[in-house]
Amino acid sequence: MIEKKHLDYFKSVVGDENIYSDKAHLIAYSYDATREHFEPDAVIFPRDEDDISKVLKYCNEHRIVIVPRGAGSGFTGGALPSSGGVVLAMEKHMNKILEIDMKNMVAVVQPGVINMDLQRAVEEVGLFYPPDPASQEYSSIGGNVSENAGGMRAAKYGITKDYVMATRAVLPNGDIIKAGKRTIKDVAGYNISGILIASEGTLAVLSEITLRLIPKPKMTKTAMGIFNSVSDAMNAVYKTMASGVTPVAMEFLDNLTIRAVEQTFKKGLPVDAGALLVTDVDGNLEDDLDFQLAVIEKVFKENGCYEFRIAKDKKEAGDLWFARRNASPALSVYGSKKLNEDVTVPRSALPELLEKFYAIADKYNVKIPCFGHTGDGNVHTNVMVDGKDPEQVKIAYQAIEEVFQATVDLGGTLSGEHGIGLAKAPYMSMAFTPEEMALFKSIKMAFDPNNILNPAKMGLS
Amino acid sequence: MIEKKHLDYFKSVVGDENIYSDKAHLIAYSYDATREHFEPDAVIFPRDEDDISKVLKYCNEHRIVIVPRGAGSGFTGGALPSSGGVVLAMEKHMNKILEIDMKNMVAVVQPGVINMDLQRAVEEVGLFYPPDPASQEYSSIGGNVSENAGGMRAAKYGITKDYVMATRAVLPNGDIIKAGKRTIKDVAGYNISGILIASEGTLAVLSEITLRLIPKPKMTKTAMGIFNSVSDAMNAVYKTMASGVTPVAMEFLDNLTIRAVEQTFKKGLPVDAGALLVTDVDGNLEDDLDFQLAVIEKVFKENGCYEFRIAKDKKEAGDLWFARRNASPALSVYGSKKLNEDVTVPRSALPELLEKFYAIADKYNVKIPCFGHTGDGNVHTNVMVDGKDPEQVKIAYQAIEEVFQATVDLGGTLSGEHGIGLAKAPYMSMAFTPEEMALFKSIKMAFDPNNILNPAKMGLS
Known part of the structure; x- marks a missing residue:
């Protein structure tokens, strides 16, 4: 239980409407994607960096635990208030895309922005934000940075850390710091953004994130390889990646996963296959994509792939991806x-x-x-x-x-x-x-x- | 002056032949590329990580200053013993490429390895280490990591930090730590490698570095644009980078630099030009390179470029690069x-x-x-x-x-x-x-x- 004087202080900072301390709301903020739960003592929705600073400074002085929270979609309990205290939730106010700077190919966002909202916004102007965790439809950029989220496209494009150029953050004592610049090179001072990435909200509270964008590749093609054995498929994976072409994604399903998807969705998948690999290639020229696919097909076939399918259009690509995208829920058959x-x-x-x-x-x-x-x-x-x-x-x-x-x-x-x-x-x-x-x-x-x-x-x- | 008992201890660790404390050698290790100089009290050449650990532990207990040194080619005095103490020099023993792992496209090196030696070794097996500081012929990877060195190819390929996957390092108390893995994704624990990069040897002494490699692009083409004004050229730069193609390099010389190179080397450069831009594109297909050059030419010409030259072969490419590569020494005319x-x-x-x-x-x-x-x-x-x-x-x-x-x-x-x-x-x-x-x-x-x-x-x- 948090003392009333503390709640009164928080209300004086963020306003009555931006703090919850009633049972129903505390329960609502006691969960994340782990199915574990711990009730916080209060949930605060800061309106801006200044609110975050005031709350942290006060909590630091009064030794009140603070747990920053993005979308609460984490799989390891990073946003759970396992020691009680105050949840600092970014979803209500700190959720704006502040700028898409096309000249420098940079986006500036608040931590509560949903990953896919950013992806859509930058793609509309011809740019591309590659990190695509499976939670992309609901996870927040602040959470992505705090966990250093990966995704399907990491094989070619890397992970969240490869796109964070700069951060603004609030230290536990309330100090506001900025780290990094809207520049590709910056070697002045310690790499504070580097240590904040993947620090799981234990070092500072992110208040603003500057992300590198890249030009959106003009086209993508999808292919699937069907393999006799998992071992063959795994050999094909690393040999492909070392072949000189770099596929965007190289995703895998083993036999048990294939069977689970087929049992659940009846799509005519090859249930006797040892493994499937689904791969995307991208680029700006049709010839380049065809070259990449030819190299991949060659390496696959040298490594036990007995069927290689290239999607002719978006619909076929969707079909090839279906099994991979639905693998996780299908496993409940086991x-x-x-x-x-x-x-x-x-x-x-x-x-x-x-x-x-x-x-x-x-x-x-x-x-x-x-x-x-x-x-x-x-x-x-x-x-x-x-x-x-x-x-x-x-x-x-x-x-x-x-x-x-x-x-x-x-x-x-x-x-x-x-x-x-x-x-x-x-x-x-x-x-x-x-x-x-x-x-x-x-x-x-x-x-x-x-x-x-x-x-x-x-x-x- | 360092006490004899300390020197005796260091000799007992690394052997008499791996420590200098005579005037001539102390002077030799008092310099870097800044032309400033500070004499150390001793220079130690550790043979391995264990030597580094023992020396650091002892120095920590006796409050002796330690200055790690790679090739001493830094421009800001990072390797200068400005407070005296012991220089820990990596050039003699800690200079081996330990492994080139082709399956995972990774190199494992000691900190004293020269950048270009690594580049050559990996290119021989079809791989590529992009960071190419101007000092690449003599600077060391340990120094490159400590300063987060950049180079010409950063526009497309990023800088040193984008290639460091893992480090081994010795803390001032002698503890040996490893940080990171030979994996693209690793989010367990704080990103220690991230904070060591660019920390200028102030946090730990690097003992081993694991670097990401990429497939070597099959071909490169070079072009030069001649511009009326610096302003035109600078507009062309950022508009090209945002155009959807990403040149490897986009290097610039202003009018004063062009004149200095021409005065020194008499190459027939356009001395009335406001600026030159020299650019490289690379890839695996001729068509892809031509596509990239066509986009660049279009953007250049829309932004005040009055002549665009594409090199027909390696020799012409060398000619186009000549002015840029010789810019720095030529400036002495001023x-x-x-x-x-x-x-x-x-x-x-x-x-x-x-x-x-x-x-x-x-x-x-x-x-x-x-x-x-x-x-x-x-x-x-x-x-x-x-x-x-x-x-x-x-x-x-x-x-x-x-x-x-x-x-x-x-x-x-x-x-x-x-x-x-x-x-x-x-x-x-x-x-x-x-x-x-x-x-x-x-x-x-x-x-x-x-x-x-x-x-x-x-x-x-």
């Missing part, structure tokens, strides 16, 4: 509880990683369908069990621990795009040494000496 | 003292920036020839005076201060690629608020609480 991880390895380790995952599935007698962004080594690994059976759920968590260990052993990371938050905090010691964790804690202290900002996330306390 | 800055602005501010620079030149009655990487807004600005005339030198520094102010006023940065070091430290307060400087100092303290690592750089103490 169980009501899904432990969905986003491990990532160097691409050449993908064949071995998948073998290890299937061995873990055999060992625990669970299904682990996999799909995902193999073009950048990112596999969505889903341990599926009956959520009503506590024994099965326990087994699933044991399997997940082995999934993480196999990933780390192959030079991979616990998280390619979802972050650590609460969900993966217990596994941080697998991936980082005590010295590395100590450094993280020193950095946290440098920004937030009173530990008021999103505490207990990332395994830091 | 004076023996050159104050060379690397300010950078958003590209659309280039026309106004150049106007302001020429107004500053008029005001102080000095010549300020400009050239550089306009494709990314980075202008090498050279205030030229007679170095033997103290009054002229004083005026030059006054002019430089106005150059910086004009840059910052237009949303630009003090340094696009050279860093702050000692040379630009006095100007940090123009670019950063006291709150931002306080944050930098907190971060410095988090890594280096005893301030032993490259102190007094970046205006931090």
Whole structure:
């Protein structure tokens, strides 16, 4: 429970209409996409950077916990008020595209802007914002930056961090800082934007983000390869990426995922295939796209691809993408509880990683369908069990621990795009040494000496 | 003077042959490319990461200053031992390319590897490391990362930070940490590599760097545009970059620079031109390159370009590049003292920036020839005076201060690629608020609480 005097102060800053402390609203803001829930003591909707500054300064002085929140669509609990305190929600006011600067190919946005709203706005003027997390229709740019969101197009275009040119942010003590410039090069001072990216709202509250845009490629083509085995497909992935052409996306479905989609949607998918790869290429010239597809087809066929389909038009491209886009919900055929991880390895380790995952599935007698962004080594690994059976759920968590260990052993990371938050905090010691964790804690202290900002996330306390 | 017991300890770690403390060698290591000089107390050549760790741990315990040094080719004094202490030189042992991983398109190098040695090694196997600072023949990758070096190809391919996937580093207390992975996506833990890049050796000593490579484009073509005025050329630059094609390089020479090159080398350059732009395009298909050049020619001609030359072969390309590559030394026709800055602005501010620079030149009655990487807004600005005339030198520094102010006023940065070091430290307060400087100092303290690592750089103490 938060003291009334604190609520009164917050109301004096943001106005009565921009703060919730009633039970119904606190429950509404207790969730994110993890299905865990923790009630905050209050929810504040700052109207501007100055509001954020005043609230943070006050909370810092009174040691009140603050949890910044974008769209609440995170998969690891980064926006959950697990230690109570005040949720600072960006969705109501801090949600404007402030500028699209066509001369410099830059967008300036507030943190609450929805990813797809930005994509649409810049594409209307011939520009392109590549990061496209699966949550793009509802996740916010502030959340994307805080988690360093990836997406399908990362194989060619990289991830959120590759597009953040500058940030404005409010430190826990209320100081407003700007970091970076609307320039490609800027090496004056420490790279503060660099450390804020993926810091999961633990170091500062983002108040404005300047993003690099690129010219929108004039055309895209889609193809699908059907493979006998997962191993063949994984070999094809890394050999394609090293071939000299760089597909926009190189997405993967394993046999269990193909079967799940077919069972759910009846689309005539090749249910006996070991794996599917769906790939997009883009560019400004038809000849260039055809060249890229020819190289990909050659590499695929040298690596066990027995059928290669090129979409003739948008409709066919949509058909080829259907299975990939609907993979996640279809997996419920294998169980009501899904432990969905986003491990990532160097691409050449993908064949071995998948073998290890299937061995873990055999060992625990669970299904682990996999799909995902193999073009950048990112596999969505889903341990599926009956959520009503506590024994099965326990087994699933044991399997997940082995999934993480196999990933780390192959030079991979616990998280390619979802972050650590609460969900993966217990596994941080697998991936980082005590010295590395100590450094993280020193950095946290440098920004937030009173530990008021999103505490207990990332395994830091 | 360093105590003999300290030297004895260092010798016990690295061996007698890997430490210098005699006058001649101390003088040799007192310089970098700034022409300033400060003698160290000793120079140590660590043989491996373990040596670095032992030396740092000891220096931390005994409060001995450590200055990491790559090739000593920096323009801002980052590698100068301005507070004395021990120079930790990477050139002798820490200079190996450890691995070129073709499957994942990654290189793993020690910090002392020379940039061009890496470029050549990866190009031999069909890969490409784009960052190409002008110092590429002699600067080291460790220095490039520490300063976040740019180069000619930044307009299309970005700068050093865009290629650093992972680092190993030694903290001032001797702890060895690794940050990042051989993966495109990795969002577990704070982005330590992100903050080490451009930290000028003030936070940790880099011991190993993992770099992203890309497929080597199959072909490059070169063109030059001749413009009536600088303003026309600067408009052409940003309009080209926003046109949908992205040239690799878009380099600029102003009239004073053209005249200096012509006077020095007699190449038949158009000495009445307001400006030249030299541009490269690359790709895998001839048609694609021709398409790009056609777009560039169109935009150039719409913006005051009266002659557009496309090189027919490598020799002609070399001819078109000659003036740009020899611009810097040729400027000595205007004076023996050159104050060379690397300010950078958003590209659309280039026309106004150049106007302001020429107004500053008029005001102080000095010549300020400009050239550089306009494709990314980075202008090498050279205030030229007679170095033997103290009054002229004083005026030059006054002019430089106005150059910086004009840059910052237009949303630009003090340094696009050279860093702050000692040379630009006095100007940090123009670019950063006291709150931002306080944050930098907190971060410095988090890594280096005893301030032993490259102190007094970046205006931090």
